[in-house]
Amino acid sequence: MIRKNQRFLTQLYVLTDFAFIQIAFLLAWWLKFESGWIEHTPPLPVETYFFWSLVYGFVSVFLGTMMLLYSPKRKKRFADEMVKIIQVHFTSLVVLLSLMFFFKQVDISRDYLAIYMVANLILILLYRYFLKMSLKHFRKKGYNKQFVLIIGAGSLGRRFHDNLRQYPELGYEIIGFLDDNPELGSIESSRYKPVLGAVDQLEEILKDKMIDEVVLALPLDAHARYSKIISICEKIGVRTLIIPDFFDYLPARPYFDNFAGMPMINVRDIPLDLSGNRLAKRLFDIVFSLVAICITSPVLLAVAIGVKLTSQGPILFKQERVGLNRRSFQMYKFRSMKVLPEGTMDTGWTTENDPRRTKFGVFLRKTSLDELPQFFNVLAGHMSVVGPRPERPYYVEQFREEVPKYMVKHHVRPGITGWAQTNGLRGDTSIEERINHDIFYIENWSILFDIKIIFKTVVNGFVNKNAY
Structure with a gap:
């Protein structure tokens, strides 16, 4: 029954999103072509605009399904949902523009598209926020509650009990505990729900009380009992969730995955x-790199001439770095140092007043202009515009032993x-702090986060006081 309700809600979300996209079309059309507030040339027929709005609606719903936008939301924060909505619609816009370019539909008004996209995001975010707040309000009032039974009244079960009570807007009410340890029956107090009986009484209690979810918070030595407990819950029609007893030892936010059907x-x-997130980031990288190369092409030419005129050797410097999945690649930079004698390995850090630097190279390194050729690495797929900085294999082997979680x-x-x-x-700073920031980025990635980092890079300037 619960799964049928969830399927119904998912379908309702899909239909409502699609409907609001078409409402955004009507609003954008009126503002651009009917209101008289914006000057415009005679538009294409309204049927053309409506057709592309339908295409956009189907694309965004498809991508939303692929990117898990329509997965159950009762346990999720609205902030996470908002980020997912923006990701889906940004990616959908890229797909829409690609299709319009492919079918040579280049006469669509740019003003209309801008109004259309803004209206889409505002309308969908507003209705979703209103719905989320309404559900929270009714759940706090006691409506639409879900009842939970915790199996295991030990420290793990009590911790879950305390955590869940901090979020009354989720609409979960704990009925009580089951535990075989009679001493834990003494936890009955105003703070905790009562221990209703032993674990073997599970089937009897599920038949006697209205319970929607059973949470297993048993120690690892009770692993053999899980099969029987889950079978009883499935027989009664109650959902089962398991809190692993090694929860405290996991290095980061874990999640359940499926690998080879297991x-x-x-x-x-x-x-x-x-895959949807990877596609969105890759498209963003390609578009951003192409634009950056076009904009900085005069600077690229000037720097190339400067390198050539101020020192002997090649304009570009290639260096082996370790990238995605520990695969090595050749990273490009404008050469800022003297050419090393043949057969010499470069395994040293650049230091202040390093004699290997050229005079022009000092300027390049301080202003980060030596990094500009890496946009070609991005186009080749070796790098991204935003991500952890790659390191040389020599240092990777060294840091992997010395710095916890370095290889993440x-x-x-x-x-x-x-x-x-x-x-x-940057430069001569703490490797441990860098890795902590890199892991935070990896676990909290979004297109908006990438844009924020790019914006901060531009605002903070490209001058690096730690670069020698």
Whole structure:
């Protein structure tokens, strides 16, 4: 019954999103072409605009389904839902523009498109926020409640009990505990719900009380009992959730995954593991890099001439770096140092007053202009515009032993700039702090986060006081 209700709600969300997209079309059309507030040339037929609005609606609903926008939301924060909505509609806009370009539909008004996209986001975010707040209000009042039974009255069960009570807007009410330890029956107080009986009484209690979800908070040595407990819950028609007893030892926010048809716990939640997110980031990287190369082409030419005129050797410097999934690649930079003698390995940090630097190279490194060729690495797929900075294999081998979680950074493509760099962690700074910032970025990635980092990079300037 619960699953049928969830399917119904999912379908309702899909239809409502699609309807609001068409309402946004009507609003954008009226504002641009009917209101008289904006000057315009005679438009294409309204049927043309309506057709592309329908296309956009189907694309956004499809991508929303692929990116799990319509998954159950009772346990999720609205902030997470908002980020997901923006990601879906940004990606849908890229797809729409690509289709319009492919079908040579280039006469659509740019003003209309801008109004249409803003209206889409505002309308959908407003209705979703209103719905979320309304449901929270009614749940606090006692409507639409879900009743929970906790199996295990030990520290893990009590911790879950305390956590859940901090979120009354979720609409969950704890009925009580089941536990075989008679001493834990003494936890009955105003703070905790009562221990209703032993674990073997589960079937009897499920038949006697209205319970929607059973949460298993048993120690690992009770693992053998899980099969019987789950079977009883399935027989009665109650959902079962398991809190792993090794919860405190997991290194990050875990989530359940599926691998080769087997359920398992993934210890690190990485948004870029989702194909929709990877596609959105890759499209963003390609578009941003092409624009950046076009805008900076005069600077690229000037720097290339400057390198050539001020020192002997090639204009570009190639260096092996470790990237996505620990694969090595050649990273490009404008050469800022003297050419090393043949056979010499470059394994040293650049230091202040380093004699290997050229005079023009000092300027390039201070202003980060030597990094501009890395936009070509982005186009080649070796790097991203935003991500953890890549390091040389020599140092990767060294840091992987010395710095906890150092290798986590290689779960995503390295970047030209990153969260660590925008917080001043560039050049001769703490590796541990950099890794903490890199992991935070990896676990909290979004297109908006990338844009924020790029904005901070531009606002903070490209001058690096730690670069020698």
